[in-house]
Amino acid sequence: MFPFTYTRATSVHEAIEAGERGGRYIAGGTTLVDLMRETVERPRALVDIVGLPLSDVSATPRGGLRIGALARMADVAADPVVRQTYPAVAQALELSASAQLRNMATIGGNVMQRPRCAYFRDVSAPCNRREPGSGCSALEGYNRTHAILGTSEHCVATHPSDLAVVLTALEATVHMVGPEGRRATPIGQFLLQPGDTPDREQDLRPGELIVALEIPPLPRPLRSGYLKVRDRESYEFALTSVAVALHIRGGVIHTAKVAAGGVGTIPWKLPAVEQHLVGRRPSPDLWAQAAERAADGARPLVHNGFKTELLRRTVERQLRIVGGRS
Amino acid sequence: MSTDVQEPELQPEEGRPSPLSRRTFIAATGTATGVAVAAGVTGSGTRPVSATEDVASELADGTTSQVSFLLNGRRQSLVVDNRASLLDLLRERLDLTGTKKGCDAGACGACTVHVDGRRVNACLTFAARLDGAQVTTIEGLAPDGDLHPLQRAFIEQDALQCGFCTPGQIMSGVACIREGHTESPEEIREWMSGNICRCGCYVKIVRAVDHVATGGR
Structure with missing residues (x-):
C-alpha cells in the first residue's frame, strides 16, 4: 500500500474543500481499503467523511424514501420504514456481502463500488478501467461472471451492487453537493456505461459528495422484491438478479418497475419488460411473455452465454413471486 | 504462523528495496507520540511518498496519525502509520494475536472484532480511524481466566x-x-x-x- 495523509472532515463544507484539492473520500472503506492494499487504488490523501451528519433514513412527504449517503447498509436494512415501504431495498441489502461488511459499508459507498473483475483487481493484468488504453484482459480471458449488456470493446465488467439494482428499478435520484452547490441526477444517468471511457464510472465532479439517495413515491399498494442468483447460497456476488415493483389495482398492472443485476456494466433497467406488463392482467403466461424480453440486446462473451437464459428465467420467477398473488 | 510476521503495509513496492525495517520504523514512530500530525491535504501532504523514504519525512508528510481508543476496556494512545489496519496493529504491535489474518481482504471473517459494539472486519479497518472508538477482541470477550x-x-x-x-x-x-x-x-x-x-x-x-x-x- 502506498502512503497517504489522513484527515477527518468535521463538516460537509470542509469535506468538499478537501475533495476539491484532490482528497479522496473514505466512508465505510470496505472497497477502498481492499483496493488500496492491492495498489489498484493509490490515493495520496484520504478524507474521512463517516462522521458527517448524512445518515438519516426518512419517508418523504408523498410516500417516497430518502436514505442518507452515510447510513450503514445494516442499519438501512433493519429500518422499519424501509422494510415496510420498500421491502426490495431491505432484501437487496441483506443479500449483499456479510453481516460484518454491512455493519461497515455505507449506502453512498455501495453505489460507488468499483468492479469485481479479477483483471481489474490484478495490477499485473491490462485493464482499461485501471489504466486506460492498456486493453481489456476479460474480453479474451475468463469472463464467466462478466456482463452481457452495456459492454464495450474497452470493458465488460459488471456493476457489483445489489442495492443499485433496486434503486435503478425504482428510478431513484442521487443527491450530491459540491463546490458549485447542490445537484441531483437519476441513478440511471449517474452510473456510467464504460463506452470509450471505462475509467469514468460515475457522473461525479471533483469535490462532489453524495449526500442522499431518494426513491420517488410510487402508487400504493406496491409489492416489491429482490431475487439474487449466485454460485453459492450466501456471501457472493450475483450471476443474475432482478428487482421488481408492481402496483396492481382492479386485477390490472398499472405500474411495473423492473431492473436486473449481474448482467450489465451498470444495473440494467428493463423497459421492454415493464411495458409488456402495464395494462395487462397478472398470469403465468404474462410473466413468461414479459420475461422473454429481458435479455433483449444481450451480447454474451465466450464463457457467460448462460446468463442470457438465466436472466430470462430469473425475471420470470421474480415476477411470479412478486405479482403472482393476485 | 510465518505469514503473520510480515507487515504488508510496510512492504516496499516491487523492485524497490527498503532500508527501513519494520522494527526500526515502529521504534522511531513510537517515540514520536505528541508530534502534531499534519492536518491538511495541501502542500507536501499531497506529494507521493514512497515507503522507502525516512521516518522523519513521513511524519512531516502527515502519513501517520495519533489515535486514542479503548481496547478491551483499556485506553490505548499511540501513533500509527495511516496504512496500518486494526488487524496488524493488534497482532504486530499490541501482541493480541487472537485475532487472525486469513485473507486480509474482507472475505473470510477470521479477523472479526467488535468496534463500538458491532462486528466488523479488522483487516479493512484503518487503525487511524479508530480515535474515540471502543474495540473488543477475542481476548477481551470474558474476564481473565474465564470463558464467554x-x-x-x-x-x-x-x-x-x-x-x-x-x-x-x-x-x-x-x-x-x-x-x-x-x-x-x-x-x-x-x-x-x-x-x-x-x-x-x-x-x-x-x-x-x-x-x-x-x-x-
Whole structure:
C-alpha cells in the first residue's frame, strides 16, 4: 500500500474543500481499503467523511424514501420504514456481502463500488478501467461472471451492487453537493456505461459528495422484491438478479418497475419488460411473455452465454413471486 | 504462523528495496507520540511518498496519525502509520494475536472484532480511524481466566478442527446472538456466512451459536 495523509472532515463544507484539492473520500472503506492494499487504488490523501451528519433514513412527504449517503447498509436494512415501504431495498441489502461488511459499508459507498473483475483487481493484468488504453484482459480471458449488456470493446465488467439494482428499478435520484452547490441526477444517468471511457464510472465532479439517495413515491399498494442468483447460497456476488415493483389495482398492472443485476456494466433497467406488463392482467403466461424480453440486446462473451437464459428465467420467477398473488 | 510476521503495509513496492525495517520504523514512530500530525491535504501532504523514504519525512508528510481508543476496556494512545489496519496493529504491535489474518481482504471473517459494539472486519479497518472508538477482541470477550458462554459452547460442541477461524467465528457469533438473528439454524447460517471455516465445521458452529442463543447456558 502506498502512503497517504489522513484527515477527518468535521463538516460537509470542509469535506468538499478537501475533495476539491484532490482528497479522496473514505466512508465505510470496505472497497477502498481492499483496493488500496492491492495498489489498484493509490490515493495520496484520504478524507474521512463517516462522521458527517448524512445518515438519516426518512419517508418523504408523498410516500417516497430518502436514505442518507452515510447510513450503514445494516442499519438501512433493519429500518422499519424501509422494510415496510420498500421491502426490495431491505432484501437487496441483506443479500449483499456479510453481516460484518454491512455493519461497515455505507449506502453512498455501495453505489460507488468499483468492479469485481479479477483483471481489474490484478495490477499485473491490462485493464482499461485501471489504466486506460492498456486493453481489456476479460474480453479474451475468463469472463464467466462478466456482463452481457452495456459492454464495450474497452470493458465488460459488471456493476457489483445489489442495492443499485433496486434503486435503478425504482428510478431513484442521487443527491450530491459540491463546490458549485447542490445537484441531483437519476441513478440511471449517474452510473456510467464504460463506452470509450471505462475509467469514468460515475457522473461525479471533483469535490462532489453524495449526500442522499431518494426513491420517488410510487402508487400504493406496491409489492416489491429482490431475487439474487449466485454460485453459492450466501456471501457472493450475483450471476443474475432482478428487482421488481408492481402496483396492481382492479386485477390490472398499472405500474411495473423492473431492473436486473449481474448482467450489465451498470444495473440494467428493463423497459421492454415493464411495458409488456402495464395494462395487462397478472398470469403465468404474462410473466413468461414479459420475461422473454429481458435479455433483449444481450451480447454474451465466450464463457457467460448462460446468463442470457438465466436472466430470462430469473425475471420470470421474480415476477411470479412478486405479482403472482393476485 | 510465518505469514503473520510480515507487515504488508510496510512492504516496499516491487523492485524497490527498503532500508527501513519494520522494527526500526515502529521504534522511531513510537517515540514520536505528541508530534502534531499534519492536518491538511495541501502542500507536501499531497506529494507521493514512497515507503522507502525516512521516518522523519513521513511524519512531516502527515502519513501517520495519533489515535486514542479503548481496547478491551483499556485506553490505548499511540501513533500509527495511516496504512496500518486494526488487524496488524493488534497482532504486530499490541501482541493480541487472537485475532487472525486469513485473507486480509474482507472475505473470510477470521479477523472479526467488535468496534463500538458491532462486528466488523479488522483487516479493512484503518487503525487511524479508530480515535474515540471502543474495540473488543477475542481476548477481551470474558474476564481473565474465564470463558464467554459461546467459547464454552464451541468446546462442548467440538465446533472446530484447526481453530484458525474460531476467534472470528466466536466474535461474529456473539454479535449474531446479540442482533437476534438466531431464530433457526437457517437464519444462523445466513447471518454467520461472513465467517469461512476451511475445516467445514459449520454444522457444529451453528449448533454452538444456537445453544447459547436459546439459553442453553
